[in-house]
Amino acid sequence: xxxxxQTLIGGLxxxxxxALVAMGFSLVYRTMGLVNFAHADVLMIGAYAASTxxxxxxxPFALAMVLAIAVTGLIGLFIExxxxxxxxxxxxxxxxxxxxxxxxxxAVAVLIWGATGRAVRTPVGGAPLEFFGLRVRTYDLVxxxxxxxxxxxxxxxxxxxxxxxxxxxVAMDHEAxxxxxxxxxxxxxxAFALGAGLAALAGGLVGPLLYVNPTMGGTIGIKGFAxxxxxxxxxxxxxxxxxFAIGVLDSFAAGHFQxxxxxxxxxxxxxxxxxxxxxxFGETTVSRA
Amino acid sequence: xxxxLRHRNAPRLGTVAGFVLIAWLLPYTLGGYAIHxxxxxxxxxxxxxxxxxxMGIAGQINLAQIAFFGVSAYTTAILTTHNxxxxxxxxxxxxxxxxxxxxxxxxxALRMQSHYLGIVTLGLALGFINWTTNAExxxxxxxxxxxxxxxxxxxxxxxxxxxxxxxxxxFALALAFALFVVRTGLGRRLMAMxxxxxxxxxxxxxxxxxRMTAFMLSSVFGGLAGVLYAGLIRYIAPDTFNIANMFLxxxxxxxxxxxxxxxxxxxxxxxxxxxxxLVDYPTYAQLGFGIVVVLMVVxxxxxxxxxxxxxxxxLDRRLGRTAERSVLREFRPYEAAGDQGVGDQGRETGDSRPxxxxxxxxxxxxxxxxxxxxxxxxxxxxxxxxxGPNGSGKTTLFNIVSGFYRPSGGRVLIDxxxxxxxxxxxxxxxxxxxxxxxxRLFGELSVRDNLLVALDRSRTYAIxxxxxxxxxxxxxxxxLHRQADDLLDRFGLTEFAAARPGSLPxxxxxxxxxxxxxxxxxxxxxxxxxxxxxxxxxxxxLSEIVRSIRGSGVxxxxxxxxxxxxxxxxxxxxxxxxxxxxxxGTPAEVVAxxxxxxxxxxxxxxxxxxxxxTEVTS
Numbered sequence: 001x002x003x004x005x006q007t008l009i010g011g012l013x014x015x016x017x018x019a020l021v022a023m024g025f026s027l028v029y030r031t032m033g034l035v036n037f038a039h040a041d042v043l044m045i046g047a048y049a050a051s052t053x054x055x056x057x058x059x060p061f062a063l064a065m066v067l068a069i070a071v072t073g074l075i076g077l078f079i080e081x082x083x084x085x086x087x088x089x090x091x092x093x094x095x096x097x098x099x100x101x102x103x104x105x106x107a108v109a110v111l112i113w114g115a116t117g118r119a120v121r122t123p124v125g126g127a128p129l130e131f132f133g134l135r136v137r138t139y140d141l142v143x144x145x146x147x148x149x150x151x152x153x154x155x156x157x158x159x160x161x162x163x164x165x166x167x168x169x170v171a172m173d174h175e176a177x178x179x180x181x182x183x184x185x186x187x188x189x190x191a192f193a194l195g196a197g198l199a200a201l202a203g204g205l206v207g208p209l210l211y212v213n214p215t216m217g218g219t220i221g222i223k224g225f226a227x228x229x230x231x232x233x234x235x236x237x238x239x240x241x242x243x244f245a246i247g248v249l250d251s252f253a254a255g256h257f258q259x260x261x262x263x264x265x266x267x268x269x270x271x272x273x274x275x276x277x278x279x280x281f282g283e284t285t286v287s288r289a
Numbered sequence: 290x291x292x293x294l295r296h297r298n299a300p301r302l303g304t305v306a307g308f309v310l311i312a313w314l315l316p317y318t319l320g321g322y323a324i325h326x327x328x329x330x331x332x333x334x335x336x337x338x339x340x341x342x343x344m345g346i347a348g349q350i351n352l353a354q355i356a357f358f359g360v361s362a363y364t365t366a367i368l369t370t371h372n373x374x375x376x377x378x379x380x381x382x383x384x385x386x387x388x389x390x391x392x393x394x395x396x397x398a399l400r401m402q403s404h405y406l407g408i409v410t411l412g413l414a415l416g417f418i419n420w421t422t423n424a425e426x427x428x429x430x431x432x433x434x435x436x437x438x439x440x441x442x443x444x445x446x447x448x449x450x451x452x453x454x455x456x457x458x459x460f461a462l463a464l465a466f467a468l469f470v471v472r473t474g475l476g477r478r479l480m481a482m483x484x485x486x487x488x489x490x491x492x493x494x495x496x497x498x499x500r501m502t503a504f505m506l507s508s509v510f511g512g513l514a515g516v517l518y519a520g521l522i523r524y525i526a527p528d529t530f531n532i533a534n535m536f537l538x539x540x541x542x543x544x545x546x547x548x549x550x551x552x553x554x555x556x557x558x559x560x561x562x563x564x565x566x567l568v569d570y571p572t573y574a575q576l577g578f579g580i581v582v583v584l585m586v587v588x589x590x591x592x593x594x595x596x597x598x599x600x601x602x603x604l605d606r607r608l609g610r611t612a613e614r615s616v617l618r619e620f621r622p623y624e625a626a627g628d629q630g631v632g633d634q635g636r637e638t639g640d641s642r643p644x645x646x647x648x649x650x651x652x653x654x655x656x657x658x659x660x661x662x663x664x665x666x667x668x669x670x671x672x673x674x675x676x677g678p679n680g681s682g683k684t685t686l687f688n689i690v691s692g693f694y695r696p697s698g699g700r701v702l703i704d705x706x707x708x709x710x711x712x713x714x715x716x717x718x719x720x721x722x723x724x725x726x727x728x729r730l731f732g733e734l735s736v737r738d739n740l741l742v743a744l745d746r747s748r749t750y751a752i753x754x755x756x757x758x759x760x761x762x763x764x765x766x767x768x769l770h771r772q773a774d775d776l777l778d779r780f781g782l783t784e785f786a787a788a789r790p791g792s793l794p795x796x797x798x799x800x801x802x803x804x805x806x807x808x809x810x811x812x813x814x815x816x817x818x819x820x821x822x823x824x825x826x827x828x829x830x831l832s833e834i835v836r837s838i839r840g841s842g843v844x845x846x847x848x849x850x851x852x853x854x855x856x857x858x859x860x861x862x863x864x865x866x867x868x869x870x871x872x873x874g875t876p877a878e879v880v881a882x883x884x885x886x887x888x889x890x891x892x893x894x895x896x897x898x899x900x901x902x903t904e905v906t907s
Contacts, residue, residue, distance in 0.1 A: 034406035091403040093586045096543050100582030107576035218532050225408045259423035266412035277401045
């Protein structure tokens with residue numbers, strides 16, 4: 001039981017990261033039907049940017065994070081602008097186009113930061129806390145708190161602001177949204193920038209947990225996508241649930257299958273998604289009837 | 290044979306001879322390293338063909354191609370070094386293994402498509418990489434070295450020059466086979482599935498089997514590449530099969546043109562050569578490839594292979610050249626079956642069973658009751674009209690009859706057999722054909738190919754012929770092309786045979802759809818708003834066509850808003866409103882029916898009359 005709970009807790013912080021990745025992915029997907037494979041590499045850029053501001057420029061962690069989010073938000077705007085002609089058209093082409101952007105971002109990262117990775121110092125040190133014999137790293141709590149705050153802010157934005165409502169409208173029917181005077185292009189751009197910002201947040205947070213390197217996007221990104229699909233593509237609560245599910249699955253697989261954990265995670269994921277292709281919470285997508 | 294050689298893409302003998310000569314002489318002009326690069330390029334070209342077959346031809350996103358490549362390379366390596374098997378037996382097992390893995394990876398494609406499939410296949414590829422870096426038998430990160438040189442009747446294949454000839458022969462055979470597949474029945478079906486899986490199912494293509502076939506073809510090409518790679522390099526490590534190389538392979542296919550196998554080959558060879566030139570600047574190479582991929586998808590989605598066509602179209606527009614306006618020829622009526630057709634059929638089966646019997650069918654979409662307790666019976670040789678206000682459930686009814694939806698209740702019988710719940714392709718083989726309200730032609734196929742897909746009634750399992758008896762495939766092609774010529778002529782479409790349906794006027798597209806439906810020689814034909822968007826003359830022709838079709842012994846059910854057409858054409862009319870049948874009878878009876886007038890003119894017109902309480906669901 002002790003081991004079980006400890007493994008569970010171990011999966012939560014990475015789960016929160018996957019949830020953030022999945023949320024960013026879903027936000028873009030539901031708004032413009034764009035499957036953004038570059039999302040993972042935007043995350044990697046975010047991780048590098050945050051670590052650079054934090055360690056080289058010696059800014060406080062929180063400020064470094066905000067700057068990283070701003071930088072990647074701009075990258076998001078750029079990607080959206082370039083791929084705009086493909087939106088709501090050919091899925092395969094968009095997918096390939098964003099993979100192309102991913103290749104570019106990885107190359108850029110190597111050019112700026114070099115091919116070798118870097119370790120990021122934990123912003124909150126101190127001994128792990130103990131609850132009933134279970135050890136919890138303080139940084140894990142920080143990750144969970146920030147992720148929770150991000151979810152809260154995103155949902156508030158989508159439900160309480162005019163811009164958020166406009167984005168929801170675009171998600172439901174982009175043609176009808178145009179007809180009632182919503183600037184779909186701008187709405188998409190904001191969704192993309194927000195998605196990129198969420199990726200940067202995830203990247204910045206994951207830096208101290210893992211090792212930051214140009215290809216880190218690969219595994220985290222694909223697990224993040226898997227989380228989004230598991231929850232139901234485009235579904236925000238689903239993304240959160242999917243993220244934690246993948247995180248916990250990851251943690252248990254690592255405990256039981258050691259080196260083969262990734263293989264096990266993807267096999268389990270494939271089986272689950274075959275049983276429920278629309279995810280646990282159903283797909284919320286752009287209308288393509 | 291002659292019809293096949295007429296194919297606009299059929300290779301000419303001279304071109305082939307030229308390529309053979311170049312391939313033969315090439316090694317004499319190359320240095321030791323250059324020939325190595327060419328050998329590697331050929332391996333990637335094989336991989337790219339497999340990728341093109343899955344992604345470009347069959348429309349199945351396959352990001353696991355690199356894993357198929359790896360499975361076969363690792364199987365060869367493990368069996369030769371670990372189990373002491375000879376190279377060629379090991380290679381044969383490796384090909385089988387990758388085909389098997391291909392089928393396994395293809396299983397998710399039965400349930401999901403597009404980006405879902407992309408992520409699942411990519412995840413499985415990651416899982417494979419994970420296995421190679423951890424498994425002891427795969428040598429971990431070190432990989433496996435000392436794979437033996439493949440023996441070849443005393444020819445020393447450790448020479449990369451001689452190995453080149455082995456590769457070129459395998460490559461040429463593989464490319465020829467792939468082109469053969471693409472240009473005959475199987476390829477047409479795969480492309481039809483890519484363009485419109487629903488319509489492909491409705492004309493009898495077994496979608497699940499075809500998806501598996503696409504993945505298996507893709508994995509066999511990947512496996513071939515893996516075997517050749519293992520024999521060439523004789524050392525393998527996980528790095529070769531990583532995600533970056535998967536994306537590089539994708540870049541090759543996209544830049545070359547994913548819908549053209551030759552384009553895929555050009556992309557693979559070109560990018561391998563460029564990558565070798567930039568071997569000291571791998572980051573810049575990656576940057577460049579990434580940028581080119583983005584530019585390609587935005588500005589030239591058909592890749593390099595599509596550039597000539599696009600340039601020609603551009604030039605034609607600039608010069609103000611437009612294709613001569615061809616006219617739609619008259620329809621040549623079917624030979625009336627009369628007593629022979631309908632009667633014989635009836636006598637043979639020994640009964641007068643109705644052709645279509647729908648009893649108590651209901652369909653519910655979450656809260657919305659689209660159909661409730663719909664029953665109707667259409668007799669053999671009848672033309673039945675189904676009318677009703679928008680949203681009354683007409684198309685939903687068609688979708689249930691043709692197998693696109695499962696009814697929530699009730700059952701459908703075609704010619705006395707219960708068919709409700711069957712897949713569309715099964716129904717097509719059972720003698721059902723349909724057209725669609727919003728036209729579902731295969732956009733990237735020519736008009737002739739659209740008809741050929743439907744004319745081809747062979748089962749998917751007959752594709753064993755491709756591997757073992759290609760002559761049979763050729764013979765069938767000749768027969769199908771003859772039938773297509775006849776069908777094109779009958780529907781007056783001969784002049785448009787080579788055109789893409791999207792480039793033709795709406796009226797012609799409608800007629801192509803009817804021709805395609807008739808290509809399957811159905812017993813029951815469902816027409817969903819066949820007159821929508823047609824002008825008066827076209828409606829007159831349509832009415833003539835439908836009569837002739839019925840005259841040839843086919844039962845016709847049509848949904849139509851054009852009441853003039855319904856009144857003149859149909860013997861009986863069924864009226865749907867709010868998902869229920871509200872009237873049925875001859876056209877004259879129906880238009881005089883109280884409930885029908887109410888449904889069409891709305892409740893308010895009858896506000897002072899007592900109305901049955903009905904939920905508003907439309």
